[in-house]
Amino acid sequence: MTLLDGKKVSKEIRDNLKEEIKSKHLKIKLAIIWVGNNEASSIYVNNKIKKCENAGIATELYHLDDTVEEEEVLRLIKKLNNDESVTGILVQSPLPKTIDEKKCFDLIAENKDVDGFSSISMGNLCLGNPHNVACTPKGIIRLLEAYNIDLEGLNVCLINRSNIVGKPLFHLLIAKNATVVMCHSKTENLAKITKEADVIISAVGKPHFITEDMVKKGAIVVDVGISRVDGKVIGDVDFDNVSKKASFITPVPGGVGPMTIAMVLDNLVNLAKEKKNG
């Protein structure tokens, strides 16, 4: 069994990006809009800021009260779209229910859409012209690539159909010539499907959702689940038992999570280079 060490791989990626930013004299600034005080968001936002700053990327945090009007958030996005000094804009999800998330994502200029959550970025990815690709899906692909895992012809069971993980990841996997089955809460006989899969990617958010008996010997297991139990972060996969059968497996934490943040930086560097090259 080989551990898919996202902590290590993401560190290498961030170090390379830092080097590239320095050598190419890229001036990069990320604007983050964070509404409310969701605890998980707080961790993500702080982590993104820290990793950006470490790599030589400036950040600007707009931390708004959760009573803020949608109109004000939209105004802020427009202002940042027009601000030449801003390379990328990131609206931290989830937003309060009073604010239309889709409207916010779609308003972000295509050349500043770090997260790739806008309809046009999603459409481009889906139709085979990826530009801004959502960070978690992109990070998963990069992690598998780091271990030279060739997805062509592999049967992938992807358990998630969200707009920010499952759907973009589906299209990345198809582009890699994998055969992909998308499973979700209405899927029947899930274990029958996982048991036949060469690759299982689970983003459910239920601790120990993927048990040993659901996994084929030699399978590649990617755990995108995040649950907090007694202050500890744990994934979807019963790691101790599943890791005995898997050929490759991500730990939680230290698997997909750090890859996501590295891809925020990667997307920012891409946007900065595009801007520089006009």
Added chain:
Amino acid sequence: MTLLDGKKVSKEIRDNLKEEIKSKHLKIKLAIIWVGNNEASSIYVNNKIKKCENAGIATELYHLDDTVEEEEVLRLIKKLNNDESVTGILVQSPLPKTIDEKKCFDLIAENKDVDGFSSISMGNLCLGNPHNVACTPKGIIRLLEAYNIDLEGLNVCLINRSNIVGKPLFHLLIAKNATVVMCHSKTENLAKITKEADVIISAVGKPHFITEDMVKKGAIVVDVGISRVDGKVIGDVDFDNVSKKASFITPVPGGVGPMTIAMVLDNLVNLAKEKKNG
């Protein structure tokens, strides 16, 4: 075994649309851009024109020589975008290789995108906000609905990953709560997957590609394949033998094909109503 009679269902849909156009006094005009002289395209274009005219929809055909410059096609699309009398614009695929199809599709105004092939229409569909939905996928869903087939929890094997059939259809099926596996030319052990599927949707273009031994008893079989053999149109499915095992099956011709054209009309009526309601 029940025949999924696209000819009959599409006729009902077209009759209803004709009635709606009349009663609501909708003024609808479809502009079709057809480049070159592809024989299959000729049949499709003529059929669309005929069915539109029958329903009370005006058509305008721009039939351009295959030596036309891309720039000229783009200019025409812009002109039609700005023409208040035009409800919808359809660029017949395939275009000659000298013309960038994506560029043409993406230039069509969102409120005139009958085919739903633009990146923004695809992004909206993918993210769960369908507006203009590609006609063949939409027609397949409407055909299944006409026979009260509930897709929730069914395992669907979709054999196609094209931008105009497989990908939009995938998202429609997921939205219906089906569990969907997307298969393609790099899929291994396809028969193993089809044999376990409750629904098989094949758009490969190889005659008799789906044989009886690949189909589970009671499966629903949708044939989107079109091949021309000795002047006859035949599908992917070995109909004579597969129909003995299937619970529902589409014929070719008379299955998905006529549904596609009915959806062109349906999309046009939607665009006309949106325009009318401002």
